[in-house]
Amino acid sequence: MSKKKKQDPDAPKTGKDLARSPRGFPDRREGLIHAQAEMIDRVTSVYRRWGFEALDTGAFEYADALGKFLPDDDRPNAGVFSLQDDDEQWISLRYDLTAPLARFAAENWQTLPKPFRRYASGPVWRNEKPGPGRFREFLQCDADTVGAPGPHADAEMIAMAAEAMRAAGAGDSEFVVRVNTRRLLNAVLSGVGASDAGTHLTILRALDKMDRLGESGVADLLGKGRMDDSGDFTKGAGLDPEQVKRVLAFAQAGRETRGETLEALGQAVGTGEEAQAGLDELTAIARALEAFGCPEGDVAFDPSVVRGLEYYTGPVFEAELLRETLDEDGNTVRIGSVGGGGRYDDLVARFTGEKVPATGFSVGISRLATAFAISGNIDALNGPVVVLNLNREDPSDALRVATELRNAGIRAEAYMGGSGMRPQMKYADRRGAPVAVMVGEDEIAKGVVTIKDLKEGAKQAAAIKSNAEYREARPGQFEAPRSEMIARVREIVEAAE
RNA sequence: GCCGCCUUAGCUCAGUUGGUUAGAGCGCUGGUUUGUGGAACCAGAGGUCCUCCGUUCAAGCCGGAGAGGCGGUACCA
Numbered sequence: 126m127s128k129k130k131k132q133d134p135d136a137p138k139t140g141k142d143l144a145r146s147p148r149g150f151p152d153r154r155e156g157l158i159h160a161q162a163e164m165i166d167r168v169t170s171v172y173r174r175w176g177f178e179a180l181d182t183g184a185f186e187y188a189d190a191l192g193k194f195l196p197d198d199d200r201p202n203a204g205v206f207s208l209q210d211d212d213e214q215w216i217s218l219r220y221d222l223t224a225p226l227a228r229f230a231a232e233n234w235q236t237l238p239k240p241f242r243r244y245a246s247g248p249v250w251r252n253e254k255p256g257p258g259r260f261r262e263f264l265q266c267d268a269d270t271v272g273a274p275g276p277h278a279d280a281e282m283i284a285m286a287a288e289a290m291r292a293a294g295a296g297d298s299e300f301v302v303r304v305n306t307r308r309l310l311n312a313v314l315s316g317v318g319a320s321d322a323g324t325h326l327t328i329l330r331a332l333d334k335m336d337r338l339g340e341s342g343v344a345d346l347l348g349k350g351r352m353d354d355s356g357d358f359t360k361g362a363g364l365d366p367e368q369v370k371r372v373l374a375f376a377q378a379g380r381e382t383r384g385e386t387l388e389a390l391g392q393a394v395g396t397g398e399e400a401q402a403g404l405d406e407l408t409a410i411a412r413a414l415e416a417f418g419c420p421e422g423d424v425a426f427d428p429s430v431v432r433g434l435e436y437y438t439g440p441v442f443e444a445e446l447l448r449e450t451l452d453e454d455g456n457t458v459r460i461g462s463v464g465g466g467g468r469y470d471d472l473v474a475r476f477t478g479e480k481v482p483a484t485g486f487s488v489g490i491s492r493l494a495t496a497f498a499i500s501g502n503i504d505a506l507n508g509p510v511v512v513l514n515l516n517r518e519d520p521s522d523a524l525r526v527a528t529e530l531r532n533a534g535i536r537a538e539a540y541m542g543g544s545g546m547r548p549q550m551k552y553a554d555r556r557g558a559p560v561a562v563m564v565g566e567d568e569i570a571k572g573v574v575t576i577k578d579l580k581e582g583a584k585q586a587a588a589i590k591s592n593a594e595y596r597e598a599r600p601g602q603f604e605a606p607r608s609e610m611i612a613r614v615r616e617i618v619e620a621a622e
Numbered sequence: 623g624c625c626g627c628c629u630u631a632g633c634u635c636a637g638u639u640g641g642u643u644a645g646a647g648c649g650c651u652g653g654u655u656u657g658u659g660g661a662a663c664c665a666g667a668g669g670u671c672c673u674c675c676g677u678u679c680a681a682g683c684c685g686g687a688g689a690g691g692c693g694g695u696a697c698c699a
Contacts, residue, residue: 148691191699192699204697204698205699220698220699221699223699224699251698251699253697253698254623254696254697256693259698330696330697351695353625353694353695357624357625357626357694357695357696358625358695359695359696433698435699436699513658515656515657516656517656518656544651544652544656545652545653545656545657546655546656546658547652547653547655547657547658547659548651548652549657549658549659550657550659551658551659552659554659554660555659561658561659563657563658565657566657567657575658577658577659579659582658582659583659583660586659586660587660589660591662592660592661592662592663595658595659595660595661595662596655596662599657599658600659602658
């Protein structure tokens with residue numbers, strides 16, 4: 126057979142293609158996949174227990190259904206991934222699960238039970254610069270209630286968010302759900318006499334950075350502006366020192382307990398109509414959280430929480446992982462917010478014209494899983510039992526043994542490579558196999574199998590000093606009659622789990 | 623998007639004033655032993671020195687442009 130190269134005019138002219146994935150689209154392997162699936166499972170079971178029903182929508186939506194991005198200019202892919210369908214209409218990959226829900230609710234409003242309560246999980250896509258724990262394709266797990274106007278519906282989301290965080294694996298004082306309301310933020314904005322929308326945005330964005338930049342950084346952003354470490358300058362809101370002080374006093378009104386924070390906020394925010402509405406809203410949420418039995422430590426009122434700027438209309442909340450995460454070099458990695466939500470009363474109205482109050486919460490599964498992976502909280506999984514193939518002319522014995530194990534419900538494979546015994550043991554080791562099973566001529570003649578407990582073997586090997594001795598010792602290894610193989614292997618596999 | 627730093631083997635890095643065939647350690651693959659995972663011994667594979675253009679008799683090294691990576695910042699519906 127002669128190797129004939131196909132002439133492909135589109136192929137690169139020289140050598141190999143680069144084996145690489147686009148940034149922000151990481152490969153996910155066994156450990157992470159399993160951890161994420163488990164996390165989704167736990168979070169959705171919380172949502173189900175609170176009475177939410179499942180809904181899946183497709184990856185693509187019409188671009189205009191997703192909101193303000195109408196990709197009619199030169200950059201149709203700013204923020205979202207968009208492409209033109211056969212019929213020339215622009216479609217976009219969903220960037221969250223809320224906008225598709227709003228579309229679905231509007232489309233099916235007549236027939237839905239109202240309020241409509243659904244959960245959803247799946248990948249979403251954002252065309253942004255990735256960072257640690259930040260991807261261009263990532264998993265979210267949401268719950269929303271559409272058609273519920275009262276603050277107790279928001280409180281339900283908040284309490285459920287805390288429960289979801291716990292279910293996902295965050296323990297006591299390893300996370301906090303921070304809660305605020307847009308009404309108080311609006312009250313502060315009008316309190317300092319900021320009138321134009323641009324200044325509003327700048328002030329809100331500055332507040333949002335409270336936890337990261339601290340008081341002085343935020344003060345700079347509220348005033349003249351701030352110079353960052355790289356020498357880049359961010360223009361400030363241009364407030365005078367007195368106004369800056371007022372805004373900061375509000376932003377720092379957070380206290381130990383929700384009750385104390387409410388009091389401090391009452392002082393900081395003044396007596397306007399909007400301020401009172403905001404305080405009433407938080408007070409109602411506090412009362413409902415009480416009724417839900419939500420632990421004081423899980424949920425805090427924090428006036429510096431802002432969240433995204435467009436569609437939230439009332440309470441906003443954010444789940445933050447407090448546990449310190451260190452990367453392999455020992456540097457602190459800032460994962461930040463791992464979930465968020467709020468009230469969005471105008472989102473469905475975009476389709477129906479009718480105002481439909483809605484509130485929801487989203488857990489960032491990818492981010493949470495990244496945080497857990499970085500801090501070493503994802504356990505290595507056990508691999509399959511590996512049956513070594515010791516007879517290269519005829520692998521039948523190995524195949525038969527593997528089949529026997531599988532039929533007994535044990536995850537097992539026969540070695541399929543072409544290498545000798547040593548590489549086969551290395552393979553079993555690398556697969557994380559709890560057990561290697563050997564059936565060679567000797568064993569067949571004696572009617573036995575040799576079983577090696579790889580975890581036990583590794584343990585014993587640690588005490589062995591010389592290579593020769595190691596080879597002699599065959600740690601963790603024993604013979605068993607063929608008839609007892611399944612029982613003995615199962616014993617070890619179960620102990621390893 | 624803006625600012626800064628970086629780019630030689632899978633990884634961590636050497637590479638002299640520009641001068642034969644670009645190296646090491648670790649890792650990987652295998653063999654020694656068609657029967658043993660590590661830290662023994664032996665061997666092997668693996669490089670468009672990020673790319674292109676320029677300077678030069680000669681470029682991993684010098685100049686320019688671009689790409690990619692990392693960090694910060696902005697944005698995050």
